[in-house]
Amino acid sequence: MSERIVRTQVGIVGAGPAGLWLAHLLAVAGIDSVVLEKRPRAEIAATHRAGILEQGTVDLMTALGLDARMRAEGYAHHGIELRVAGQARRIDFADLVGRAVQLYPQQEVFSDLADGAAAKGLDVRFEVADVALHDLTGESPSITFTDADGTPTRVVCDFVAGCDGSRGISKRAIPEVLRTDHFREYPFGWFGILVEAEPSAPELIYANSDHGFALISQRTATTQRMYFQCDPTDSPDNWDDERIWDQLDACTAAPGFTLRRGPIFDKTVIPMRSYVCEPLQYGRLFLAGDAGHTVPPTGAKGMNLAAGDVSVLARSLERYYREGEADLLETYTATALSRVWKAQHFSWWMTSMLHTQPGASTFDRRRQLGELDLVTTSRAGSTYLAEAYTGWPLIPTRPGFLDPDTALGNVLASQLTGRETTASRP
Ligand code: DHB
16 A cells, blocks of 8 residues: 655654644644554543642633633632641642642543544544654655555654653664663552542642551542552562552541542552653654653642643744744753653652651661651742742743743733633542
């Protein structure tokens, strides 16, 4: 069968939040793209993922006109509880930094982005196979793949965006001699469950205890998400419901608190890793989101980092096409990674501060309690947590990035105004 040729400006590998956000932002700037995804759309929409959007990510969805369902079905949270050895201590985001986050899971963000892409006529192709990247260091890179209808196809483009997640092909296209893989693994994982029950508390509870870490999160008025620290090699099969509830009760016990139980309908073990690929660029290939870096889940930064990367990348591409300048593209790695490394630190810090370290000495444990005491009682300590949790600006505020004269400039500037989200919690 002869190869079908498709011509576009930016070929995007991966239709997760990173790839779809990028396609939307480029469309705002009048730049064409084709998005390729190997998984079926329904499968991505049905995969349970983490649930917190930073304020800037909420603002991005709003500026793209994709916020209706997020506001109707998600919930604004104005703080979190840190529970330390049974003592509840609230971090009040509204008071400390005047910002909030939105509880709205990633798979719902994906559905809104995919529906929005279809409505705007963006070229997003699911269930493609055999994706391969070519000529990344030349003037005209291309992506070959087998389209869903079986046709061998080649996307010929100016740039390739690798948005294909931590196990994707894009990162591996950067030769090993040019790439540094900054990697850290943790000696624990998260056991995640979905439960049919009412919320046990108005806000998320991050609990540190002698029995380990637990996170009591939420989904809706009738469905809850909970996690607890486990051995990273453990299997859901080893945990019957009774054992799960005993563990969660032990981690979250506090005077007057009852953890609401219900039927558990999903169990998974989630590994904890920190990873950064450096550089994020190779010739005309640019990595964004999990394709370039991963964080452990504590603090829910993953999807929000993708929003930052693609905001920077979209503006850099707009500058190239509109103003004829490649300067922002050339500094993409440094710009994107300056935000990524802050979030890497925050995710590592939350993870280290809240989990029980296997083999910890009494010194380690007391030091950790001292740190938690400081973070929850000192305004400076809790302000850092509140600022990092609600998120830093998605793009640098320096001149060149924020060009208010363009439609894309307006979209990107909207997340700097610090508007409060309005929906209420369950
Ligand atoms: C959720 C996940 C997180 O990693 C987190 O820090 C907060 C919430 C969630 O899935 O709800």
